[in-house]
Structure formats: structure tokens, C-alpha cells
Amino acid sequence: MPLDPSRTVAELRELRESTGDENGAQRVAWTPTWERAREWLRGKLGELPLEYERDEAGNQWWTLRGDSDRALLIGGHIDSVPNGGWLDGCLNLMAGVEVLRRIAEEGTPPVTVRLVDWADEEGARFGRSLFGSSAASGSMADQEEIRNRTDADGIRWEDALREHGVDLDRAFDARRQLENAAAYLELHIEQGPVLESLDLPVGAVIGTFGVERWQITWRGQAAHAGSTPMDERRDALAGAAKLALEIRDVARRAGGGAVCTSGGVVCKPGIVTSVVETAVQLLDQRHMDAATLARMLEEAQAASERFAREEDVEVEWERIWNIQPILFHPELVELADEAVREVAGRSHRLPSGPLHDAAEPARIGIPTVMLFVQSLRGLSHTKLEDTKPEHLELAVQALDRLATKTLAWAAR
Ligand SMILES: [Zn+2]
Numbered sequence: 001m002p003l004d005p006s007r008t009v010a011e012l013r014e015l016r017e018s019t020g021d022e023n024g025a026q027r028v029a030w031t032p033t034w035e036r037a038r039e040w041l042r043g044k045l046g047e048l049p050l051e052y053e054r055d056e057a058g059n060q061w062w063t064l065r066g067d068s069d070r071a072l073l074i075g076g077h078i079d080s081v082p083n084g085g086w087l088d089g090c091l092n093l094m095a096g097v098e099v100l101r102r103i104a105e106e107g108t109p110p111v112t113v114r115l116v117d118w119a120d121e122e123g124a125r126f127g128r129s130l131f132g133s134s135a136a137s138g139s140m141a142d143q144e145e146i147r148n149r150t151d152a153d154g155i156r157w158e159d160a161l162r163e164h165g166v167d168l169d170r171a172f173d174a175r176r177q178l179e180n181a182a183a184y185l186e187l188h189i190e191q192g193p194v195l196e197s198l199d200l201p202v203g204a205v206i207g208t209f210g211v212e213r214w215q216i217t218w219r220g221q222a223a224h225a226g227s228t229p230m231d232e233r234r235d236a237l238a239g240a241a242k243l244a245l246e247i248r249d250v251a252r253r254a255g256g257g258a259v260c261t262s263g264g265v266v267c268k269p270g271i272v273t274s275v276v277e278t279a280v281q282l283l284d285q286r287h288m289d290a291a292t293l294a295r296m297l298e299e300a301q302a303a304s305e306r307f308a309r310e311e312d313v314e315v316e317w318e319r320i321w322n323i324q325p326i327l328f329h330p331e332l333v334e335l336a337d338e339a340v341r342e343v344a345g346r347s348h349r350l351p352s353g354p355l356h357d358a359a360e361p362a363r364i365g366i367p368t369v370m371l372f373v374q375s376l377r378g379l380s381h382t383k384l385e386d387t388k389p390e391h392l393e394l395a396v397q398a399l400d401r402l403a404t405k406t407l408a409w410a411a412r
Contacts, residue, residue: 059119186370187372207325
């Protein structure tokens with residue numbers, strides 16, 4: 001079958017009809033709807049000359065044997081968040097299906113081509129993302145924590161996994177799936193506004209941001225709102241407020257797409273008649289360059305010490321989570337850029353703010369690159385998530401071109 005990008009759009013609509021409702025996509029991992037979506041996907045690939053396998057971490061693999069055992073991988077995830085969008089994760093897969101159809105028709109490829117449907121990219125039910133891909137890459141370091149995590153109904157993750165045929169103690173056996181990987185490709189919706197603002201349908205992704213996530217606790221003194229003069233207050237919220245504004249300058253000074261977000265401040269006692277005694281603030285900082293990210297963190301911490309002195313309060317930092325920036329392979333980024341220019345006339349290279357499964361093969365040294373297709377209004381993880389059909393079709397073409405180039409690159 002020659003490449004038919006309009007079929008991808010039709011199949012995505014079909015999936016939306018069968019696994020979504022009026023609130024959006026409902027393919028939450030480790031649920032019956034997710035299994036149904038996965039079965040539907042197997043049906044789409046049933047007629048191709050592929051080997052099928054479900055690995056120990058629950059990932060689904062389809063393999064088209066090539067002249068060499070070295071493998072080009074194309075990945076995505078069919079799971080969604082509750083009330084999710086119709087493209088996040090499944091576009092990657094359905095575009096991959098179309099590319100596989102085209103390659104299979106042309107006979108035996110020079111290297112093996114594999115499509116992977118990663119299990120539980122979103123982490124929607126148990127609050128931890130990238131389950132299947134982090135097991136396959138071996139980066140899953142929190143197996144004990146995973147075992148005991150529970151969902152909103154108190155069901156243990158380990159039990160839910162077993163119900164879906166995954167034995168947590170054997171999940172790492174999925175690592176052999178990446179042993180022969182020569183390259184990993186993933187097409188994803190951008191989930192942000194950059195490509196739309198540049199009026200570009202598709203772009204080449206240079207890597208995923210490094211992230212620093214911290215909880216900052218400011219401690220002052222609760223005092224009566226009526227009887228405490230302004231110059232005698234120890235207002236914990238004042239420190240948090242100053243920091244929330246300061247991080248804009250921190251990001252501006254860092255440049256290179258730096259972002260800093262104070263995503264929440266919880267105040268105690270939190271009543272209208274009291275100065276704030278405790279303010280617990282959340283901070284998220286992201287950058288593509290590890291040294292710059294470290295400097296952004298230092299600057300925010302130094303500023304917080306200054307604000308604490310100015311406001312006569314105490315400040316304490318506690319790390320929630322962090323990850324180093326992950327740069328994609330320079331030669332594959334070049335090929336991705338070429339592929340985009342060939343189908344769309346011009347291209348743009350951009351970092352990924354969100355993490356994706358692609359980060360996992362990339363961090364263990366498998367040459368990796370992603371393509372982004374424009375997201376309308378930058379919206380995702382909502383039923384409002386959308387991309388113009390003509391842009392989806394261009395994205396399928398771009399992935400196809402990139403696959404052809406990467407096959408030649410991997411066979412060299
Ligand atoms: Zn996704």
C-alpha cells in the first residue's frame with residue numbers, strides 16, 4: 001500500500017468514536033477501555049507481515065524483519081488522560097502504522113522496523129508517567145514505590161498490573177527490546193503554541209527540557225490583620241510573592257527558551273483577618289542546557305534568601321523531582337529538519353517542554369529524534385485538543401520521509 005495520510009486521520013477519528021465520549025478520550029492505562037483500544041490497534045496491523053509481542057512491561061511491539069537485526073523503532077502511546085484529547089500519543093502510533101504499511105509493501109527493508117505502543121505513558125491512574133518506556137530503558141528506579149502506589153479507589157498498582165498481565169518483578173525484562181535498536185523516532189503533537197505562532201505545521205525537536213521541581217516553605221508569624229502595624233509584620237506570603245515575580249527575570253536572563261513557573265502557593269492560616277504565617281510555594285524550572293538550568297536554580301535560591309531577609313521570614317527549599325536535559329541525536333535532528341522542509345517548505349527546531357517516551361531511549365544512548373505537529377491554540381490534555389487535518393497529513397508524510405532517511409542512515 002502506498003502511503004495514505006488521509007487514512008491516518010480517518011483511523012484517528014474511528015478511535016475517538018470507539019474509545020471517547022462527550023468529555024474526550026477515555027483510554028486511561030490499565031482500564032478496559034485502554035485494552036479495547038489496544039485490541040483495535042492490533043486489528044489495524046493484523047494483515048501486515050509482522051511479528052507481534054507484548055513484553056514484560058506491557059508494551060506492544062510489531063516487528064517487520066529486515067536484512068539486518070538492527071532495528072528502527074517508531075513509538076507512541078495509545079493511553080490517554082481522562083477526558084483527554086484525540087491525538088496525544090495515538091497520532092504517533094497511527095502515523096507509524098501508515099509508515100509500516102508503506103515499508104512492508106516495498107518488501108524487506110535494509111534494517112528491521114518495529115512499532116511500539118508504550119504502556120502507560122501518561123501515568124493518569126497512578127500518578128507516575130512513562131511506565132513501559134522507563135522499564136524498557138532500565139531507568140525505572142522506583143519499583144518499590146510503584147508496587148505500593150494506589151489509585152483514587154485504593155487499588156494497588158501492582159495488583160492492577162497483574163490484572164493486565166504484567167508482573168512488576170519481571171518488568172525490567174523488557175530491556176531486551178531495546179538491545180538492537182539503531183534509532184528511535186516519534187511524532188507527537190506539540191501541546192504548546194510555538195509552531196502555531198510561527199505558522200508552521202511541523203517542526204524538528206532537539207530534545208526534552210531538564211526540569212527542577214521544588215517546594216519552598218516560607219515561615220513568618222501569624223498576626224492580627226487589624227492590630228499589627230505594617231512595619232512589624234513577618235508576612236510569609238510576601239516572600240513567596242516576590243519570588244513568583246523574580247523568576248520571570250530569572251527565565252529572561254537565562255534565555256534559550258527558559259521557563260519558570262510558580263504553580264501554587266498555599267497559605268496558612270489562610271483567613272482574611274491574619275497575616276500569613278506559612279506559605280508553601282511550588283516552583284518548576286526548565287531549560288535545555290544543564291549548566292543554565294543549574295544557574296537558574298541558584299539565582300532563584302539566592303533571591304529567596306534576600307527576600308527572606310527583607311521580609312524577616314524564614315525560607316526552606318525541598319526538591320520534589322528533577323531530570324537532566326536530554327538532547328536528541330544531532331544527525332537525526334538534521335534528518336528530521338530535512339524531512340520537514342521537504343514536506344512543508346520550511347522547518348523550525350524546538351525543544352520539548354513536556355517529557356515523552358522518546359526521552360527514555362535517548363537517555364540510554366539510542367539515537368533518537370522527535371517531530372512535532374502544530375497544536376491549535378497549544379491545547380492538550382483536554383477534549384479541545386486539535387490539529388488541522390491537513391497538518392496531520394503533512395506530519396504523517398514528514399514521519400515517512402524521516403523513516404526513509406533514518407533507515408538509510410542506520411544501514412550505512
Ligand atoms: Zn503523549
